[in-house]
Amino acid sequence: MSPKGASRKLPAIAVSGPFGAVKEQSSGLYAQTLAERGFITIAFDPSFTGESGGLPRNVASPDINTEDFCAAVDYLSTRNDVDPGRIGILGICGFGGFAINAAAIDTRIKATVASTMYDISRCSANGYFDASDNAAARDAMRRSLNAQRTEDYRNGTYRRTVMNPEPADDAPQFMKDYYDYYKTRRGYHPRSVNSGQGWNMTSALSFINMPILAYSSEIGSAVLVVHGENAHSRYFGEDAFKKLKGDNKELLIVPGANHTDLYDNLDKIPFDKIEEFYNEYLK
Secondary structure, three states: OOOOOOOOOEEEEEEEOOOOOOOOOHHHHHHHHHHHOOOEEEEOOOOOOOOOOOOOOOOOOHHHHHHHHHHHHHHHHOOOOEEEEEEEEEEEOHHHHHHHHHHHHOOOEEEEEEEOOOOHHHHHHHOHHHOOOOHHHHHHHHHHHHHHHHHHHHHOOOOEOOOOOOOOOOOOHHHHHHHHHHOOOOOOOOOOHHHHHOOEHHHHHHHHHOOOOOOHHHOOOEEEEEEEOOOOOHHHHHHHHHHOOOOOEEEEEEOOOOOOHHHHOOOOOOHHHHHHHHHHHOO
């Protein structure tokens, strides 16, 4: 997306997420809003999902999804209307974690925003709030998922996860929030993993085995971590921020916001601050 009337090379931002979403959902909203504020933007479907290519479908991995951001930077860097020295990225939910991971490897990225971020590797390997952070629990997951790999190969199909079923009355509030976003008119999209397609189940193995953010303390470029005050996932963002170093790193906690408020709630997403951040570091 390009700002109307642009006549010179502009800063650009690549946007993706949440994990399991498609560009017609939250990332498209972020990209459109930032384009209206003067940036060239691209919202993309991660590899193997949505309208992106690749087989088998609905596969994710720490390496692939980090590389997705770097590939978007490849594209933006070669556009005639983009200043290649002023490229930023923005990741939402799980792609907030991948965005920070990409910033650790790709020095072309000058400014990174992680909004309502998840560390998908940590969550997959340890469970929520690290409640299953033990070798026995991970071994049980490995055994189950590797048995599923054999079954998938034997049958020539890939079993998928069931995403965001209608929650019971006593379900955690964040599960109700996910259902409200992904399974209702608010955010439903038929190509979205989270709206019903489901992940290829065995792709969870790579997240159990490969942590992200290992070198995030070495990121020299600017990073803004945005999280909701009431988000169940807030600890992911705060812990990721603790690892960052330098006076160009910021943490913003949005008062009263939960995790999915930062998907599409224009009264909660701090676009003024995000614009200010990019203007400062994409000069």
